[in-house]
Amino acid sequence: MELSKKVGLLLGPIVFLIFINLPVVLVSEKGDAVIAVALWMLFWWITEAVSISVTALLPLLLFPLLKVLPIAEVGANYGSPIVFLFFGGFVMALALEKVNLHKRIALNIIRWTGTTPNKVVLGFMIATAALSMWISNTASTVVMLPIALSVIHLLINDEDGFTKKDQNFALSIMLGIAFSANAGGIATVIGTPPNSVLIGLLENEYNIQISFLKWMTLGLPFSILMIGIIYMVLVKWMFPNSGLQFTASKEVIQKELHQLGPTSGKEKMVLIIFGITIFLWVFRTLINSIFPKLGLSDTMISIFAAITLFALPYNLKKGDFIIHWKDTSKLAWGILILFGGGLALAKGMSVSGIVDLVANGIAQSNISILLTAALLILLMLFMTELMSNVALVAVLAPVVAGIAIGLGIPMLYLLIPVTIASSCAFMLPMATPPNAIVFASGYVKVPQMAKAGIFLNLIAVALLILVFQFVLPLLF
Numbered sequence: 001m002e003l004s005k006k007v008g009l010l011l012g013p014i015v016f017l018i019f020i021n022l023p024v025v026l027v028s029e030k031g032d033a034v035i036a037v038a039l040w041m042l043f044w045w046i047t048e049a050v051s052i053s054v055t056a057l058l059p060l061l062l063f064p065l066l067k068v069l070p071i072a073e074v075g076a077n078y079g080s081p082i083v084f085l086f087f088g089g090f091v092m093a094l095a096l097e098k099v100n101l102h103k104r105i106a107l108n109i110i111r112w113t114g115t116t117p118n119k120v121v122l123g124f125m126i127a128t129a130a131l132s133m134w135i136s137n138t139a140s141t142v143v144m145l146p147i148a149l150s151v152i153h154l155l156i157n158d159e160d161g162f163t164k165k166d167q168n169f170a171l172s173i174m175l176g177i178a179f180s181a182n183a184g185g186i187a188t189v190i191g192t193p194p195n196s197v198l199i200g201l202l203e204n205e206y207n208i209q210i211s212f213l214k215w216m217t218l219g220l221p222f223s224i225l226m227i228g229i230i231y232m233v234l235v236k237w238m239f240p241n242s243g244l245q246f247t248a249s250k251e252v253i254q255k256e257l258h259q260l261g262p263t264s265g266k267e268k269m270v271l272i273i274f275g276i277t278i279f280l281w282v283f284r285t286l287i288n289s290i291f292p293k294l295g296l297s298d299t300m301i302s303i304f305a306a307i308t309l310f311a312l313p314y315n316l317k318k319g320d321f322i323i324h325w326k327d328t329s330k331l332a333w334g335i336l337i338l339f340g341g342g343l344a345l346a347k348g349m350s351v352s353g354i355v356d357l358v359a360n361g362i363a364q365s366n367i368s369i370l371l372t373a374a375l376l377i378l379l380m381l382f383m384t385e386l387m388s389n390v391a392l393v394a395v396l397a398p399v400v401a402g403i404a405i406g407l408g409i410p411m412l413y414l415l416i417p418v419t420i421a422s423s424c425a426f427m428l429p430m431a432t433p434p435n436a437i438v439f440a441s442g443y444v445k446v447p448q449m450a451k452a453g454i455f456l457n458l459i460a461v462a463l464l465i466l467v468f469q470f471v472l473p474l475l476f
Contacts, residue, residue: 008047016040020066030352033066038345038395045391052388053334056341059348068348077347078340081299082200086339088302089190090331092274093135095309095323097330099266102131103143107257110147115250117169118235124148125176129184129227133191134274136332137181138433144177145437150252152443167443168239174438175239175452179230179426181434186423187223189215189298193335193390197342198419201397204343205350206411212281212298218475222420222467229459230426238452266314266322273312273322277305335390342394355402362406369407373414373468376400378461381421385431385457389422412476417464424460427453 019036026032037058044055060078064071096102106127113123124144131140152173155166185192189199189212199215202208235241280287280301288296314320349355362372384392400418404411425431427450429439438444 004047005049008043009049011047012040012043012049015043027357028353030066030068030348031354031357033062033068034345034348034352034354037062037066037068037348041341041345041391042395045395046387048388051334052391053337053341055391056338056394059341059344063344063348068352069344073347074344077204077343078337080200080204080340080343081297082196082203082343083336083339085199085299085302086190086193086196087331087336088299088304088306089134090336091306091309091323091328092277092302093139094327094331095270096135096274097139098323098327099264099270100260101267101270102135102140104257104260104263104267106131106140106143107147107253107260111250111253111257115253117241117244120151121169121172121176121235122231124173125180125227125231128177129180129187129223132181132184133187133223137185137192138437140184141177141181141434141437144181145441147252147256148173148177149441150256154252165241165244169241169244170443171239171448172234172241174441174443175449176230176234178432178434178438179234179452179456180227182423182425182432183223183226183230185223186226186420187216187220188212189219190302191219192423193339194393194419194422195219197339197390197393198397198415200339200343201346201401202412202415205346205398206401208412210412211285212301213283213285214475216282218416218467218471219420222463225463226424226460230456233452233455233459238455269312269314269322270309273305273308277301280304338390338394342390342397345394346398349398355398355405358399358402359405362403363408365406367407369409370465370469372403372407373417374461374465376403376414376418377421377464377468380418381424381457381461384422384425385428389425389432393419393422410476413468413472416472416476417468420467421460421464424457424464425453426456426460 016036016039019039020033022032027035040062041055041058044050044058045052060071060074063069063074109127109130110120110123113119113126124147128140128144131143152166152170155169186195189195189210195215199210202210280296281298284296284298284301288294309322310325312322314322380392380396397415397419400414401411404414407414425435429436429446429449435449439446439449
């Protein structure tokens, strides 16, 4: 076990015990108890001494013991509608992966964009981002990596060897996959866990709802813009490969598609269910206005998709369904628990008066609103280089809500850009799973990732400040 993990494992409960037994009351008895639990969780989350999902269970044990909340109220957060929204999304992703539809979609996108070197990079980036909107960024990266490696191996084995231009192409394609996997998830509510943590917090604590379509009106354009910037930075500035010629990449894509064979019946069924679900998510508000008694929610649509995938038989005689319950052994159950822990922590901060204390403190100060927003975005983005973005949002989002209340501005104006910032970590391999996966390929070194990542981080901060100042007041 690493030293940092050993230290974190011990420090978490030690700091908790010290804080819980302080001779003075800092906020209130409940408030101090919540801060103590939050510090314990923070130490374990930062060092990953134990699984971040196990850490998320601490409120379920400690809040009732410390009389912060009864266990029924704490437990309700782990069964929040937003948890089931993501569960349905996970089941859809599982079906896409099981029938290999995600790979077919990705390959066809790459074939469509073209096979010149820069177009290949763009194709891989668009395909990865498109997948990352619906399945985990880890899964989308894992799908794309072997195909990208096949293309790179063509360059290694060609007659002129692995030249500087070849190396730049390999770097561009590897970093392009990782960075677009991160940016692609921003586009939808289910694309990346921090988005859902935020939406759960807003629904649970403030009765504010952001629909699937409403999120996409901001998330999708930002994602597209960010991917465009990543592409330009990688292939036009940092790692240019002008003059590089190869046509064999087309053969690699065709070979991969040929191995998949013709579109199967199961793939078609999944595609239809997937299409219907997205249609319902996008037009939910319109459907509810036509049929007001229906009361459709994004979570209900997500669960409808999940049940349909389990219950719709492909071959009734053989008892063959698209997915079976045993397939859920691959489901990211830990992330669902993590959501619950984040929402429970937010509830604890709210009922104990911590959020009000932050709000009042900010209200009595003369801090510039724009400067505060910029600092929070910067803080979130660079902190997420070192720790889990979903854990970070779970801890900071309630505090940011308090800051927004104190500044007298709608909390969405601060919470949305700060949450999006958590998905814009491009500098270090440990920042996100896609970064780590492409780093492990051996074609990317830490200085190369950091060199491109630092510029992209700063561009993302500047864009999010513009979103805060000009875009969000128009949308919300």
